[in-house]
Amino acid sequence: MQGSAQPSIRQLGVAAPCRSRRSLVCRAASGVKEVTLLDYGAGNVRSIRNAIKHCGWTIKDVKSAADITSADKLIFPGVGAFGAAMESLEQQGYTQALKEYIKADRPFFGICLGMQLLFDGSEENGGCEGLGLIPGQVTHFDKSKGLPVPHIGWNDLIQKHPSTLLSTVGDRRVYFVHSYHATPSPENAEWVLATAEYGGEFVAVVQRGNAYATQFHPEKSGAAGLDVLRSFLEPEVVAARPAPEATSNGRPRGLAKRVIACLDVRANDNGDLVVTKGDQYDVRETASTGEVRNLGKPVELAGRYFDEGADEVTFLNITGFRDFPLGDLPMLEVLRQASKGVFVPLTVGGGIREFTDGSGKHYSALQVAAEYFRSGADKVSIGSDAVYAAEEYLANGGKKAGGTAIEQISRVYGAQAVVVSIDPRRVYVAAPGDTEHLTVKTSKPGPNGEQYCWWQCTVMGGREGRDVDAVQLAKAVEDLGAGEILLNCIDNDGAGQGFDIELVDAVSSAVTIPVIASSGAGTPEHFSEVFQKTKAAAALAAGIFHRREVPITAVKEHLNSSGIPARTA
Ligand code: 1PR
Numbered sequence: 001m002q003g004s005a006q007p008s009i010r011q012l013g014v015a016a017p018c019r020s021r022r023s024l025v026c027r028a029a030s031g032v033k034e035v036t037l038l039d040y041g042a043g044n045v046r047s048i049r050n051a052i053k054h055c056g057w058t059i060k061d062v063k064s065a066a067d068i069t070s071a072d073k074l075i076f077p078g079v080g081a082f083g084a085a086m087e088s089l090e091q092q093g094y095t096q097a098l099k100e101y102i103k104a105d106r107p108f109f110g111i112c113l114g115m116q117l118l119f120d121g122s123e124e125n126g127g128c129e130g131l132g133l134i135p136g137q138v139t140h141f142d143k144s145k146g147l148p149v150p151h152i153g154w155n156d157l158i159q160k161h162p163s164t165l166l167s168t169v170g171d172r173r174v175y176f177v178h179s180y181h182a183t184p185s186p187e188n189a190e191w192v193l194a195t196a197e198y199g200g201e202f203v204a205v206v207q208r209g210n211a212y213a214t215q216f217h218p219e220k221s222g223a224a225g226l227d228v229l230r231s232f233l234e235p236e237v238v239a240a241r242p243a244p245e246a247t248s249n250g251r252p253r254g255l256a257k258r259v260i261a262c263l264d265v266r267a268n269d270n271g272d273l274v275v276t277k278g279d280q281y282d283v284r285e286t287a288s289t290g291e292v293r294n295l296g297k298p299v300e301l302a303g304r305y306f307d308e309g310a311d312e313v314t315f316l317n318i319t320g321f322r323d324f325p326l327g328d329l330p331m332l333e334v335l336r337q338a339s340k341g342v343f344v345p346l347t348v349g350g351g352i353r354e355f356t357d358g359s360g361k362h363y364s365a366l367q368v369a370a371e372y373f374r375s376g377a378d379k380v381s382i383g384s385d386a387v388y389a390a391e392e393y394l395a396n397g398g399k400k401a402g403g404t405a406i407e408q409i410s411r412v413y414g415a416q417a418v419v420v421s422i423d424p425r426r427v428y429v430a431a432p433g434d435t436e437h438l439t440v441k442t443s444k445p446g447p448n449g450e451q452y453c454w455w456q457c458t459v460m461g462g463r464e465g466r467d468v469d470a471v472q473l474a475k476a477v478e479d480l481g482a483g484e485i486l487l488n489c490i491d492n493d494g495a496g497q498g499f500d501i502e503l504v505d506a507v508s509s510a511v512t513i514p515v516i517a518s519s520g521a522g523t524p525e526h527f528s529e530v531f532q533k534t535k536a537a538a539a540l541a542a543g544i545f546h547r548r549e550v551p552i553t554a555v556k557e558h559l560n561s562s563g564i565p566a567r568t569a
């Protein structure tokens with residue numbers, strides 16, 4: 001047992017399956033640090049691979065049920081939808097081997113869906129049976145409670161009893177991203193090691209004997225997550241360490257408001273990929289050279305923001321609308337390199353759409369996104385293509401066509417993997433009747449004293465305005481299956497005068513998915529303002545972080561001291 005007061009399954013009297021003792025003895029004796037990974041091919045497991053390697057371990061992939069049976073330690077990062085995962089396990093003949101492995105109290109670590117699958121079943125996909133090892137059903141978060149769903153971000157754990165697995169976490173938050181959850185009950189109490197709170201208590205970590213599983217993602221939970229992973233891989237080393245000191249004396253608890261660093265990336269005139277940043281989307285120097293502003297190298301900057309405590313890092317390939325992203329090998333390489341050392345979620349945007357190349361070969365948006373996921377992205381962000389999809393949806397009276405990039409990617413990778421990036425511009429009108437779009441009465445009147453405005457969506461990085469407003473777009477893409485909105489604002493971009501509170505309020509009140517406020521941050525107070533006055537779940541900034549004008553830690557400290565939960569360690 002790994003330092004737990006809980007009885008192991010073996011102690012509970014379940015027989016171990018037959019397994020070669022020789023392989024165990026040989027590998028342990030030779031000191032090989034090898035863990036077996038059950039990747040049933042449903043999606044991106046690059047992050048967990050990177051995290052395992054970072055901990056100094058090598059990976060053996062499961063290729064047959066026998067590999068499960070003979071594993072010394074097994075990690076199961078569930079990806080995708082519950083029903084598809086169960087079907088895939090069944091088809092590949094893994095179900096029985098997996099059940100027997102866990103019942104025999106062999107070292108097991110399930111992640112996210114890899115935890116949910118241990119339960120009796122889930123209401124996802126209209127109801128499916130799970131592995132039936134833990135009593136209880138997995139259910140959808142209740143949207144009527146007014147909290148954004150998916151539950152995305154860094155939340156506190158409520159530990160129920162001591163365990164080596166969590167002994168090094170202390171009071172640091174960990175990263176969750178899910179729409180479904182299991183609920184603690186008297187029937188599953190012996191399994192529940194920790195819960196978390198999101199409109200009610202849900203199961204965050206389970207353990208029985210040597211079987212562990214987390215709803216959160218250790219591979220995306222920064223240093224705290226890597227410590228959890230090490231605790232599973234090397235419990236004897238971790239058990240000998242002193243407990244970490246509390247870092248959060250008196251801080252606000254619960255789901256933290258996220259602070260995201262954004263890297264606008266494009267090739268400069270010499271063809272080098274650089275992080276750039278403009279004002280109102282103009283990224284060229286105004287001086288006579290007219291060169292693309294160069295604010296650093298993408299991989300280096302992403303690493304710096306991880307070290308400085310960014311909750312997520314976003315890469316926007318800002319000329320992706322005109323280049324074919326799969327021909328953009330440097331950007332894919334940026335992701336591959338960045339994901340090796342950045343253990344918080346990575347989003348990539350720009351050019352996510354279907355494409356036919358010069359030779360007539362057609363690539364679906366799903367194939368484009370899949371390549372980004374394989375290269376290390378956790379989420380893709382769709383800009384222009386989402387506007388076209390929403391236009392089609394609105395023209396069809398709110399009917400879904402089924403084939404849009406949002407729908408395709410969401411269906412395969414889950415809503416939480418699909419962000420829609422909105423690039424709106426303010427349009428002023430004298431009276432609400434002057435436009436068919438929903439207007440708000442603004443506290444910042446227009447150039448001719450107009451009292452009302454709406455926000456026009458644009459495509460191709462603000463180059464073309466479309467006849468759809470930001471609120472319409474947000475509602476449409478939520479229905480199409482997007483899991484999050486990245487809400488930029490062309491008027492405020494780079495100005496350092498604060499977020500467009502009226503815009504963020506209008507959009508975040510209109511949808512039930514999380515909204516990331518973006519554009520205009522200049523001071524830590526701008527972050528507290530957007531969180532106090534709107535329902536934004538996260539706030540993103542670029543210029544102030546690139547130019548080192550405001551450290552991320554200063555933003556977080558300010559938020560916490562203003563009573564707004566922020567992750568500081
Ligand atoms: O249309 O799917 O190819 O996606 C293109 C993506 O590139 C979109 O997400 C779009 O927002 C982005 N993009 C296109 N052109 C630009 C540009 O700046 N010329 N950048 C651009 C968008 C906005 C934010 C920026 C915040 C914070 N940049 O990403 O980082 O405004 O800045 P601040 O804190 O300095 O104010 P597609």
